Amino acid sequence: MTRNHWRRAVSHVIIVLCGLSVVIALIPLALVLFYVVAQGITSLNLSFFTEMPKPVGEVGGGMANAIVGSIIVTLLGAMFAIPIGIMSGVYAAEYTGTRMASAVRFAADTLNGVPSIVIGVFIYSIAVLPVRRFSALAGGLALGVMMIPLIMRTTEELLLLVPATLREGALALGATRARAVFTVVVPAALPGILTGILLALARIAGETAPLLFTALNNRFFSTDVRQPISTLTVQVFIYATAPYQDWHRQAWAGALVLVTMVFVCSLLARVATARMEKLQRGA
Amino acid sequence: MPRPRNARIDELIFRAGTGAFAILLIGIVLAIGAALVKESRLSIVHFGWSFWQTDVWDPVAGEFGARPFIWGTLYSSVLALLISTPIALGIAIFISELAPASMRRPLVFLTELLAAIPSIVYGLWGIFVLVPAVRQLQIATPEWLRSVPLFSGPPLGVGMLSAALILAIMVIPFSSSVAREVLKAVPQSQREGAYALGATRWEAIRMALFYARTGIVGAIMLGFGRALGETMAVTMVIGNNPQISASLYAPQYTMAAVLANEFAEATNDLYLHALVEIGMVLFIMTLIINVISRMFIWSMGRQTRPRRVLAHAPARSAA
Numbered sequence: 001m002t003r004n005h006w007r008r009a010v011s012h013v014i015i016v017l018c019g020l021s022v023v024i025a026l027i028p029l030a031l032v033l034f035y036v037v038a039q040g041i042t043s044l045n046l047s048f049f050t051e052m053p054k055p056v057g058e059v060g061g062g063m064a065n066a067i068v069g070s071i072i073v074t075l076l077g078a079m080f081a082i083p084i085g086i087m088s089g090v091y092a093a094e095y096t097g098t099r100m101a102s103a104v105r106f107a108a109d110t111l112n113g114v115p116s117i118v119i120g121v122f123i124y125s126i127a128v129l130p131v132r133r134f135s136a137l138a139g140g141l142a143l144g145v146m147m148i149p150l151i152m153r154t155t156e157e158l159l160l161l162v163p164a165t166l167r168e169g170a171l172a173l174g175a176t177r178a179r180a181v182f183t184v185v186v187p188a189a190l191p192g193i194l195t196g197i198l199l200a201l202a203r204i205a206g207e208t209a210p211l212l213f214t215a216l217n218n219r220f221f222s223t224d225v226r227q228p229i230s231t232l233t234v235q236v237f238i239y240a241t242a243p244y245q246d247w248h249r250q251a252w253a254g255a256l257v258l259v260t261m262v263f264v265c266s267l268l269a270r271v272a273t274a275r276m277e278k279l280q281r282g283a
Numbered sequence: 284m285p286r287p288r289n290a291r292i293d294e295l296i297f298r299a300g301t302g303a304f305a306i307l308l309i310g311i312v313l314a315i316g317a318a319l320v321k322e323s324r325l326s327i328v329h330f331g332w333s334f335w336q337t338d339v340w341d342p343v344a345g346e347f348g349a350r351p352f353i354w355g356t357l358y359s360s361v362l363a364l365l366i367s368t369p370i371a372l373g374i375a376i377f378i379s380e381l382a383p384a385s386m387r388r389p390l391v392f393l394t395e396l397l398a399a400i401p402s403i404v405y406g407l408w409g410i411f412v413l414v415p416a417v418r419q420l421q422i423a424t425p426e427w428l429r430s431v432p433l434f435s436g437p438p439l440g441v442g443m444l445s446a447a448l449i450l451a452i453m454v455i456p457f458s459s460s461v462a463r464e465v466l467k468a469v470p471q472s473q474r475e476g477a478y479a480l481g482a483t484r485w486e487a488i489r490m491a492l493f494y495a496r497t498g499i500v501g502a503i504m505l506g507f508g509r510a511l512g513e514t515m516a517v518t519m520v521i522g523n524n525p526q527i528s529a530s531l532y533a534p535q536y537t538m539a540a541v542l543a544n545e546f547a548e549a550t551n552d553l554y555l556h557a558l559v560e561i562g563m564v565l566f567i568m569t570l571i572i573n574v575i576s577r578m579f580i581w582s583m584g585r586q587t588r589p590r591r592v593l594a595h596a597p598a599r600s601a602a
Contacts, residue, residue: 011485018381021373022390025459028452029397032408039411087304094301104305107312113505113573114315114566115512117539121546121562125318134547148308176290178297206401209514209539213547233403240407241519248411255404262399270392 033259040256043249048257052221053235059246063254065221066235069136072223073215073231074205076140081147082197088148089155090181096160105156108149119145120210128214136222136229139215143204150203154196158189195272202265206258208233232258315566323560325553334560340525342545347557349564351525355535356565359443359517360510362531363450368503371455372492375462375502380488391460398456406519409449414440414520417448421532436532439522444531446521450510458506465498465583466491501579508572512565514539538565 047062054061088108092101119142127138162185170180186193208231216228217238232254239251320327326334330347337348378390418440428434436442469491477487492499522534523544538561549555 007483007486011483014485014488015381018373018377021370022377024370025374025397025452025455026393029393029400031412032400032404035408035412036404084304084307087301088308091298091301091305095298100302100305104308107309109577110312110570110573111308111315113508113512113569114312115514115539115569117512117514117542118315118319118562118566118569121322121542121559122315122318124546125322125559126314129322145311148311152308176293176297178293178300181297203399206399206403208401208403209543212543216547233401236403236407237515237519240403240410251407255407258401259404262401263396266392266396266399 036252036255036259039249039252040259043253044256048250048253053219053250056244061250063230063232063235063250065218066230066232066254067257068221068223069215069218069229070205070232072225073136073139073143073211073229074201076137076225077143077147077204078197078201080141080144081151081200084144085148085151086155086186086193089152090159090186092152092156093159094177094181104152108152111145112149112153115209116142116146116207117209117212120212120214123210123214133226134214134216134228136215136225136227139211139229139231140225142210142214143207146207146210147200147204150200151193151197154200155189155193158192158196159185161192162188191272191276195269195276198265198272199269202262202269206233206262208237212237319559319563319566323556323563326556326560329553330557334557335564338525338527340541342550342554345553347554349538349557349561351527352536352538352541352561353564354527355443355521355525356511356537356539356568358535359446359450359521359537360507362443362447363454363510364503364507366447366451367454367458367506370451371458371502371506372462372499374455374459375466376488376492378459379463379466380491381484391463394456394459397452398460402453402513402515405449405453406516409445409516409520413449414445417442417445432529433531436528436530438532439534441520441522442530442532442534443521443528446517446535446537447531449516449520450513453513453516454506454510457509458502461502461505461580462495462499465495465502465580468498468583469494495583497579498583501576501581501583504572504576504579508569508576511572512539512569514543518543538562 047060049062049067050064051060051062052064053066088104092104092108095101123138123142123145127141128134166188167180167185170184171177175183211231211234215231215234217234218228218230222229236251236254236258239247239254242248326347330337334347334349335353336350337346338350339346339348340351341347374390374394378387378394382390418438421438421440421444424434424438473490473494474487477490482490517537518540521537521540523536523540524534525536525541526533528535542558542562542565546555546558549558
C-alpha cells in the first residue's frame with residue numbers, strides 16, 4: 001500500500017467516525033424521547049391535568065396544582081426578567097464598544113454559566129432566609145435570574161442585526177435616540193426578541209434545581225405567591241425518587257408534559273426564525 | 284409626545300434609563316458572590332481550610348468535610364468530558380465540514396433538542412432505563428476485571444459510571460455547538476490552501492481544527508463548566524454517598540447534588556453555612572472555567588469581530 005492510499009484510507013475512516021459520532025449522540029435522544037412518550041402516554045389522562053395528588057397508597061390523582069404552580073412561577077420569572085433583559089440588551093447594543101457594554105455582556109455570560117443550583121442558594125439567602133418562608137415569589141425570582149442573560153443576549157444580537165439605514169432614517173426625521181430605538185429599531189427586531197423570550201421560557205420552565213429550596217413544594221392547590229408552591233419539575237423529582245409504582249407512572253406523565261412543552265416551543269421558534277429569514281431575504 | 288426638549292438631555296435620560304438596568308444585571312452577579320460569602324461565613328471561620336481536607340460528612344454529629352464532594356464533582360465531570368469530547372468534536376466536524384447543506388439544519392435542530400430536554404427528564408430516564416442497563420453491564424463484568432480498582436465494588440447500577448454517562452449526554456450539545464461556531468470562523472482559504480497542497484479531506488479538516496485549536500479548547504471547557512454545575516440528573520443516578528473512590532461502580536456524591544438533597548433540610552446554622560460554602564466554591568470554580576473558556580473562544584472570534592463593529596459604526600456616529 002502506498003503512502004497516498006494510506007492517507008486516503010485514514011481520511012475515510014475519520015469521516016466515517018464523525019458520522020458515527022452523530023449517530024451515537026442521537027441514540028440517547030431517541031431513547032429518552034421513546035421512553036418518555038411510551039411510558040408517559042399510558043399514564044397521561046385528563047385527571048392528570050384536573051386532579052390533585054392523592055395521598056400515598058391511593059392510586060390515581062393528578063398534578064393540577066403543580067401545573068398551575070409551574071405556570072405561575074415561570075410567569076413571575078418572566079415578569080422580572082423581561083424588562084431587565086431587554087433594557088440591558090438595548091444598552092449593550094446601543095453603546096457597543098463602551099467599557100460598560102462589555103461589562104454587561106461579561107456579567108450576562110457569567111450569569112449564564114452560574115449553575116442553577118447556586119442561583120437557588122443565592123435566592124434562598126436573599127428572599128427566603130430574611131422572611132423565613134419559602135415562597136412562589138422566591139421561585140419566580142430564581143427562574144428570572146436565569147432568564148435575564150438569555151433575554152439580554154438575544155435582544156442585543158437582534159438589535160445589532162437591524163439595518164443601520166432604518167435607524168438613520170428615523171434620526172434624519174428628527175427623532176431623538178430614545179425615540180428611534182423604541183419606535184423603529186426595537187419593533188423591527190421584536191419578532192426575533194419574542195422568539196428568544198419563548199425559548200428562554202421553555203428552558204426555564206424545565207428547571208428544577210433552583211426551585212428546590214425557593215418555591216419548595218406544596219401538597220395543596222395554591223396561587224398565593226407568598227406561600228410555597230408546587231411545580232411540575234419538583235413534583236416529578238419527588239415522584240421519581242420515591243418508592244411507589246404509581247408515583248413513577250405519574251413522574252413519566254409529568255416528563256411527557258415537560259418534553260412536549262419544550263418541543264413545541266423550540267419548533268415554534270424554528271418556524272418563526274425561518275419565516276423571519278425569508279422576510280429578510282425578500283426585503 | 285411633546286417636541287423633544289434638549290436632544291442632549293433626552294440622550295442622557297435614555298442612557299441612564301437603559302444603563303440602570305445594565306447596572307442591575309452586573310449588580311446581580313456581584314450580589315451572588317456577596318450573598319454566598321455572607322451566608323457561608325460561619326463555616327469558613329469555623330473550619331477554615333480543613334473543610335476541604337476532611338472526608339467525613341456527618342451533619343448529625345456536626346462534622347463537615349467537603350472533600351468527597353469536590354472529588355465527586357471533578358471526577359464525574361472529567362469522565363463525562365472524556366466520553367463527550369470525541370463525540371462532540373465528531374458532530375461539529377460532521378455538521379460544519381462534511382454534511383450536505385440540506386442535512387445541516389435538521390442535525391442542528393436535533394442536537395439543540397438534546398440540549399433542550401430538561402435535566403429532570405434525563406434524571407428520570409437515568410433512574411429507570413440507564414441505571415438498570417449499567418447494572419446489567421456491571422453484573423457482566425468478568426472476574427479478572429473486578430480486581431482493577433476502576434471496576435471494583437458491588438453492581439449497584441447507581442454510581443459514578445451512570446453519572447458520567449448521563450453528564451456526557453447532556454454536555455455533548457453544548458461543546459459541539461460551540462465547536463461548530465468556532466469551525467465556522469475558520470477562513471475558507473485555510474481549507475482551500477490545504478486542498479491545493481494535495482491534502483485529503485481529513486488533512487484539510489485537521490488544518491481547520493489546528494487553526495481553531497484555542498476555540499476548540501474553549502468549547503470543551505465550556506462543557507466542563509456545564510458538567511460541574513449539573514444538578515438534577517446527576518443527583519438522581521450517582522448514588523449520593525460521600526466517599527472518595529476511584530471505582531466507576533461506587534456510589535459517590537457531587538457538590539451540586541448535596542445542595543439539592545440537603546439544603547432545604549439543613550437544621551442548624553453551621554450546617555446551612557457549610558452547604559452554602561460548597562455552593563460558593565462551586566460558583567468560583569464555574570466562574571473561572573467560564574471566564575477562561577470564553578477568553579479562548581473570544582480570541583478565535585476576533586478575526587470576524589471587526590466587520591460587525593464596522594457595520595454599525597456609521598449608526599453610532601450618526602447618533
